[in-house]
Amino acid sequence: MASESEPICLHYEVPGNDFTRAGEASADLKARLKALGFPSAAVRRAAIALYEGEINLAIHAHGGHINVSVTPQRIDMLLWDEGPGIADIPLAMSEGYSTAPDEVRSLGFGAGMGLPNMKKYTDEFELTSTVGVGTRIAMAVYVS
Amino acid sequence: MREFFHSVTLDRDKCKGCINCIKRCPTEAIRVRDGKAVISPERCIDCGECIRICPHHAKQPIVDPLSVMDTFEYTIALPAPSLYAQFNNLEDTDIVLSALCDIGFDEVYEVARAAELVSEATRRYLTRPDVQKPVISSACPAVSRLIRVRFPGLVDHVLPFVAPVELAARLAKEEAVRVTGLAPEQIGTIFISPCPAKVTAMRMPLGSDKSWIDAVVAIKDIYPPLLHAMKKAKPRALADSGRIGIGWAESGGEAAGLISTERYLAADGIENVIKVLEDLEDEKLGELEFVELAACAGGCVGGVLTVENPYIAKAKLKRLRRYLPVSRNHLGTTLPSEVLWDQPMEYQPVLELGADATESFARYNEMQKLLDALPGLDCGSCGAPTCQALAEDIVKGEADFEDCVVLMRERMENVLKVLKIDKPGWGLARKGTPAEEEPEEDLPHDD
Numbered sequence: 001m002a003s004e005s006e007p008i009c010l011h012y013e014v015p016g017n018d019f020t021r022a023g024e025a026s027a028d029l030k031a032r033l034k035a036l037g038f039p040s041a042a043v044r045r046a047a048i049a050l051y052e053g054e055i056n057l058a059i060h061a062h063g064g065h066i067n068v069s070v071t072p073q074r075i076d077m078l079l080w081d082e083g084p085g086i087a088d089i090p091l092a093m094s095e096g097y098s099t100a101p102d103e104v105r106s107l108g109f110g111a112g113m114g115l116p117n118m119k120k121y122t123d124e125f126e127l128t129s130t131v132g133v134g135t136r137i138a139m140a141v142y143v144s
Numbered sequence: 145m146r147e148f149f150h151s152v153t154l155d156r157d158k159c160k161g162c163i164n165c166i167k168r169c170p171t172e173a174i175r176v177r178d179g180k181a182v183i184s185p186e187r188c189i190d191c192g193e194c195i196r197i198c199p200h201h202a203k204q205p206i207v208d209p210l211s212v213m214d215t216f217e218y219t220i221a222l223p224a225p226s227l228y229a230q231f232n233n234l235e236d237t238d239i240v241l242s243a244l245c246d247i248g249f250d251e252v253y254e255v256a257r258a259a260e261l262v263s264e265a266t267r268r269y270l271t272r273p274d275v276q277k278p279v280i281s282s283a284c285p286a287v288s289r290l291i292r293v294r295f296p297g298l299v300d301h302v303l304p305f306v307a308p309v310e311l312a313a314r315l316a317k318e319e320a321v322r323v324t325g326l327a328p329e330q331i332g333t334i335f336i337s338p339c340p341a342k343v344t345a346m347r348m349p350l351g352s353d354k355s356w357i358d359a360v361v362a363i364k365d366i367y368p369p370l371l372h373a374m375k376k377a378k379p380r381a382l383a384d385s386g387r388i389g390i391g392w393a394e395s396g397g398e399a400a401g402l403i404s405t406e407r408y409l410a411a412d413g414i415e416n417v418i419k420v421l422e423d424l425e426d427e428k429l430g431e432l433e434f435v436e437l438a439a440c441a442g443g444c445v446g447g448v449l450t451v452e453n454p455y456i457a458k459a460k461l462k463r464l465r466r467y468l469p470v471s472r473n474h475l476g477t478t479l480p481s482e483v484l485w486d487q488p489m490e491y492q493p494v495l496e497l498g499a500d501a502t503e504s505f506a507r508y509n510e511m512q513k514l515l516d517a518l519p520g521l522d523c524g525s526c527g528a529p530t531c532q533a534l535a536e537d538i539v540k541g542e543a544d545f546e547d548c549v550v551l552m553r554e555r556m557e558n559v560l561k562v563l564k565i566d567k568p569g570w571g572l573a574r575k576g577t578p579a580e581e582e583p584e585e586d587l588p589h590d591d
């Protein structure tokens with residue numbers, strides 16, 4: 001039975017402010033999910049959500065860490081950092097809200113759509129944050 | 145599944161097993177086994193990269209010789225737009241087309257003409273409310289095949305229209321049947337092609353059951369006799385295409401022919417194409433209407449069967465286009481059914497690890513264990529392009545752990561150490577023989 005498959009665990013370290021490497025984690029996850037034969041909709045949703053998450057780690061949190069656990073039923077992604085934290089979470093979650101500096105905006109980021117899209121593309125999304133301590137996002141994409 | 149046909153063959157005598165091609169293949173379709181390159185037919189997308197890279201010219205495109213003409217009662221040449229880019233100072237395509245007739249074709253039908261029809265059809269298609277944007281061009285068969293094996297999420301975005309050469313072959317043949325009264329089999333539609341992928345597209349078309357193209361002759365093969373004939377040719381008024389049709393020869397030409405939109409992207413070269421497809425799949429590219437992708441650098445002028453360097457060819461086209469009208473071919477009020485695919489493109493999961501989730505997961509976990517043991521050098525000496533690819537081959541039962549040359553050498557060295565032989569080639573040295581007195585350190589030391 002597929003449900004008995006051993007979960008696949010992946011770990012990524014995201015460096016801060018390095019735009020040449022931003023996107024590596026989601027690209028790697030996507031390639032693996034494709035090789036595993038996941039339905040393309042699930043692959044796409046997980047890749048988009050993780051991409052937004054890793055960009056946020058790079059831009060807003062001086063880097064961070066990602067754990068991914070994959071089973072035939074679900075893709076669980078945990079992102080955490082020791083960055084500045086988010087004071088007003090509902091505000092950060094609203095479409096169009098962004099504190100991205102100009103140099104980041106000139107690279108095409110900073111539309112304030114990352115967090116809303118992560119929520120939109122996943123089936124479970126939970127953000128917790130403490131100012132001065134860090135931020136933690138747990139999200140999951142259900143397969144099928 | 146239909147049997148696979150491919151446009152590349154290996155000349156076994158010429159292949160040295162040098163592994164250049166396995167490293168370059170974008171779908172990792174090639175392995176060196178028993179010293180010779182082997183192409184996996186399921187994975188190959190006919191991009192021509194291995195033909196380009198092989199230093200020993202062991203990879204040969206399969207094309208028809210010009211003498212294929214003799215097998216038909218009546219022949220129609222279908223020159224690709226990129227043919228015109230091969231000649232110096234060409235201001236008028238009539239001379240090329242007339243020379244094609246002089247070397248024996250009964251008729252010419254420019255692929256550029258059909259390209260103008262496909263451009264117009266695409267313009268109309270883009271205005272339909274139900275299409276998945278961005279629409280991805282289906283003109284390059286290598287790109288279409290790549291999408292089919294690697295980008296399942298983009299299959300629905302591919303323009304469901306036949307390639308211009310396919311439309312040209314059909315329109316030309318139907319007309320010739322009417323005019324000559326000959327049977328379709330007696331009439332040969334012969335594509336003058338920049339690219340071997342078109343040979344595969346002819347034998348195994350995507351989007352339909354049968355191709356209207358009867359033979360494919362390489363531009364490089366027809367070039368010498370054609371050039372000769374052009375010197376003597378008296379040009380007749382045969383040209384019937386404009387800037388839009390001829391523009392298809394280069395990257396960006398198809399998109400430029402859409403006029404109606406500036407929200408398009410054109411990329412060329414297989415690595416760039418893959419990057420764009422990845423980003424498209426992850427919705428990173430914003431609002432685009434149309435995406436044009438060509439496997440070859442520069443577009444079709446960069447095809448492996450051409451003569452001229454793609455960038456010089458582009459410059460030559462620019463000169464030629466100056467003298468042309470925008471477009472000379474137009475559709476009627478309805479979209480002709482000949483333009484449409486008659487069957488949808490379907491994803492082919494040939495790159496997946498296993499047949500189902502259970503098998504894929506088991507193989508994946510086994511692969512990770514192998515990868516931990518393999519050296520991670522990606523040296524290619526095992527015949528697979530990377531350690532990861534070897535691990536995949538092993539779990540699929542297509543290779544052995546012992547194929548890793550680096551590990552084998554390590555193991556050999558350990559065996560020799562146990563046997564007290566410091567280095568292979570020093571001969572057998574047993575306990576008590578002088579060899580034992582030699583220092584046993586791995587590194588030489590300064591005395």
Ligand SMILES: Nc1ncnc2c1ncn2[C@@H]1O[C@H](COP(=O)(O)OP(=O)(O)OP(=O)(O)O)[C@@H](O)[C@H]1O
Nearest residue numbers: 056060061092098099100109110111112113114115
């Ligand atoms: N890991 C984080 N640590 C600290 N602040 C964060 C973090 N992630 C997001 N934020 C804050 O939340 C805001 C909104 O994030 P969101 O991803 O939605 O938009 P953005 O990153 O500014 O722009 P976009 O994602 O559209 O490029 C950010 O501007 C930032 O202030």
Ligand code: SF4
Nearest residue numbers: 159160162163165198
């Ligand atoms: S590049 Fe490939 S086909 Fe050419 S000699 Fe080397 S292994 Fe053989």
Ligand code: SF4
Nearest residue numbers: 284339439440444447
């Ligand atoms: S870009 Fe043109 S020449 Fe190259 S593979 Fe594609 S169709 Fe052939």
Ligand SMILES: [Mg+2]
Nearest residue numbers: 052056114115
């Ligand atoms: Mg963001």
